[in-house]
Amino acid sequence: MTSDARNPRACILGTGRALPAAQERAAPSDAPPADGAPSQASAGPERRRAADGETTSDLAARAARAALDAAGLGPRDLGMIILATSSGDAPMPATAVYVQQKLGAELIPSFDLSASLTGFLYGLSVANQFVTAGTLRHVLVIGADLLSRRLDPRDRAAAALFGDGAGAVVVGPAAGDGRGILSVSLRADGNKADVLQVPGGGSAEPLTQERLADLRHALRVNHAELRRAVEERLGGQALAALVAAGLTPADLDWVIPHHADAHLAGLLAEHLGCPRQRVLGALDGGNAAGASAGSVAMALDEGLRDGRIQPGHRVLLCALGGGLTWGSAVVRV
Numbered sequence: 001m002t003s004d005a006r007n008p009r010a011c012i013l014g015t016g017r018a019l020p021a022a023q024e025r026a027a028p029s030d031a032p033p034a035d036g037a038p039s040q041a042s043a044g045p046e047r048r049r050a051a052d053g054e055t056t057s058d059l060a061a062r063a064a065r066a067a068l069d070a071a072g073l074g075p076r077d078l079g080m081i082i083l084a085t086s087s088g089d090a091p092m093p094a095t096a097v098y099v100q101q102k103l104g105a106e107l108i109p110s111f112d113l114s115a116s117l118t119g120f121l122y123g124l125s126v127a128n129q130f131v132t133a134g135t136l137r138h139v140l141v142i143g144a145d146l147l148s149r150r151l152d153p154r155d156r157a158a159a160a161l162f163g164d165g166a167g168a169v170v171v172g173p174a175a176g177d178g179r180g181i182l183s184v185s186l187r188a189d190g191n192k193a194d195v196l197q198v199p200g201g202g203s204a205e206p207l208t209q210e211r212l213a214d215l216r217h218a219l220r221v222n223h224a225e226l227r228r229a230v231e232e233r234l235g236g237q238a239l240a241a242l243v244a245a246g247l248t249p250a251d252l253d254w255v256i257p258h259h260a261d262a263h264l265a266g267l268l269a270e271h272l273g274c275p276r277q278r279v280l281g282a283l284d285g286g287n288a289a290g291a292s293a294g295s296v297a298m299a300l301d302e303g304l305r306d307g308r309i310q311p312g313h314r315v316l317l318c319a320l321g322g323g324l325t326w327g328s329a330v331v332r333v
Helices: 056-071 095-103 116-133 156-161 190-195 209-213 223-244 262-272 292-305
Strands: 010-018 080-084 110-113 139-146 164-173 180-188 254-257 314-321 325-332
Touching: 010 056, 010 116, 010 292, 010 325, 056 095, 056 139, 056 164, 056 292, 080 095, 080 116, 095 110, 095 139, 110 116, 116 139, 116 164, 116 180, 116 292, 116 314, 116 325, 139 292, 164 292, 180 223, 190 223, 223 262, 223 314, 223 325, 254 262, 254 292, 292 314
Parallel strands: 010 180, 080 110, 080 139, 254 314
Antiparallel strands: 010 164, 139 164, 180 325, 314 325
């Protein structure tokens, strides 16, 4: 924790989200489920898919504009852009520079952050540090992914869990009214790196005809291990973030987990002793649930805009993804 949770120095000034322009759904596969995967029926509805020509930076820029509008700011008020993504427009340069270009922002530092599905929380932590230290006044944090373009068509469960979308927040100085980022708690376990990964396309496995044919550039998910990690790690990390914020589960108004699997989200709610109706995203059928790095920010924006999340509410944000990485943040909006 980087500041006194009772008097936070950084807060979320505005939120925004963007979904693909057209709601496209992946075609069903006749292939059997991947080993350890839940059945198609239990995995839930297939997620939104970006249309041809639509890019990660397109969705990220749209979400960013909405967040800036909500904060009453413009692109030239920003001091930094952080984009959390595992499916950028290209391997190089960082997709954040395309977002900077599309927003018309100043010549500010703009970079991608790779922490899989937990990336938005990692980015929020970085922004919190800069604003709390007084180094920067306004930092744009975006979580955006088009993981539909990295899916293995043989893995029906992944097709049901992972979709496309972007969520964004503007982090700036707190007003001294108790609202702000109360705590952020992050972890990683490289011993579980193969649980959720795209093995091909990097320096370890440069793409060849054979590797392309074997779909080494597609997302590989060990569904059983991923579910086990969520069950074992996410609840404890959420409690650690609450302790750092000086709160208990009973003090929470809302919980926003990344995971699109409603069963796992329900288990998290039970672990925290939180009523299921207080869990946004995975349990309320929203499109944000499967949007990877964008999920948490998208669900936060949706809850704020439809009035379920009210000023002063305490919200727990949590996610687990490849790395393995996981983490939680407590914010008072």
